[in-house]
Amino acid sequence: MILRPTILLLVLFLPAWWVGIATASEEGDPLIFDDVPLKDMIEHPDWFKESFLDLQDDLQEAVENGKRGIIVYFGQKRCPYCRQLMEINFKQPDIVKYTRDNFDVIAIDIWNPEEVTDPLGNTMTQRDYALKMGTNFTPSLVFYDRDGNIALRLRGYYPPYQFRAALEYVADEHYKRERFNVYLARGDSTLRFEAEDMVEEDFFLPPPYNLDRSRFPGERPLAVFFEQGNCHACDILHTQLLRQPAIQELFGAFESIQLNRRSNDPVITPDGRRLSARQWANTLGVFYAPTLIFFDENGREIIRVDSVVHFFRLRNVLNYVLTKGYLSYPSFQMWRSVNRNR
Numbered sequence: 001m002i003l004r005p006t007i008l009l010l011v012l013f014l015p016a017w018w019v020g021i022a023t024a025s026e027e028g029d030p031l032i033f034d035d036v037p038l039k040d041m042i043e044h045p046d047w048f049k050e051s052f053l054d055l056q057d058d059l060q061e062a063v064e065n066g067k068r069g070i071i072v073y074f075g076q077k078r079c080p081y082c083r084q085l086m087e088i089n090f091k092q093p094d095i096v097k098y099t100r101d102n103f104d105v106i107a108i109d110i111w112n113p114e115e116v117t118d119p120l121g122n123t124m125t126q127r128d129y130a131l132k133m134g135t136n137f138t139p140s141l142v143f144y145d146r147d148g149n150i151a152l153r154l155r156g157y158y159p160p161y162q163f164r165a166a167l168e169y170v171a172d173e174h175y176k177r178e179r180f181n182v183y184l185a186r187g188d189s190t191l192r193f194e195a196e197d198m199v200e201e202d203f204f205l206p207p208p209y210n211l212d213r214s215r216f217p218g219e220r221p222l223a224v225f226f227e228q229g230n231c232h233a234c235d236i237l238h239t240q241l242l243r244q245p246a247i248q249e250l251f252g253a254f255e256s257i258q259l260n261r262r263s264n265d266p267v268i269t270p271d272g273r274r275l276s277a278r279q280w281a282n283t284l285g286v287f288y289a290p291t292l293i294f295f296d297e298n299g300r301e302i303i304r305v306d307s308v309v310h311f312f313r314l315r316n317v318l319n320y321v322l323t324k325g326y327l328s329y330p331s332f333q334m335w336r337s338v339n340r341n342r
Helices: 016-027 055-064 080-087 093-102 126-132 160-171 180-188 232-239 245-251 277-284 311-322 332-337
Strands: 007-010 069-075 103-109 115-117 123-125 140-145 150-155 191-193 222-227 255-260 266-268 274-276 291-295 301-305
Touching: 055 069, 055 103, 055 115, 093 103, 093 160, 103 126, 103 160, 115 126, 123 126, 126 332, 140 160, 150 160, 160 180, 180 277, 222 277, 245 311, 255 277, 266 277, 274 277, 291 311, 301 311, 311 332
Parallel strands: 069 103, 222 255
Antiparallel strands: 007 191, 069 140, 115 123, 140 150, 222 291, 266 274, 291 301
């Protein structure tokens, strides 16, 4: 059974992005969809900026029009996660208005060989620009502030309320004072939820969590699940995705642990530090639950999945790690370009 959070206390003031939590169930579930590549190409909203792909000019024009900056959207034509962004988030009037009031949005195709000039004046292909920005998952969004500085990066699809939080985080310049995970945690702290246990898997290793690989390598790669109680997305991960035999078989080749990102449970991290699960999550900048972080046998982070994920994307990530594709292709995007049949 998928558990839903029960709100016990609501303070007088909530960030606008929290309002979406109460109404999300009324609008359907944006977290549930099929991530098979689309047969038809997606279409961008007609209010996306028609750009000549000189982002210096685009940023200057946005600033002159009183906006907070620009958002560069990195997508693919048949990406189901990109479709969710277009068909769910960008169909909500409040999100559309807030986005258009504060930003111009410019679309980049991560496979396109045509040139783009970034806000710093560097010219390269759209594909190389996507690689430079580390857009492992589409849709990826890079927020540039008025001075051309990167205020925030989002890799993957996020449901409307978290997407709205990202917009406000940049537009209201919270990025100048705190990291995004801290900003979201302040929103969390305005509500108190009933405590609920997390869903566990048979392949999770029990505590104590000594993950130190700094002196002696591990025998297998490590997968760390950062979750929390009362987490709808976590419940979907366990009741749907992790019930798939192919996914279970792949995780059988990992050492896997589950941590409550809000707990004080002790952990010895892969690089040998003694921290609580909360401290480690904060150090890593974890802001989404569930977040899956993968480490190699020597404790180096390979890749993380910290956005909505379904079967095909997760299977590809697991294969990328298990086949050590990262040794030849440090970018998951590049590995995918030569392993499209996986």
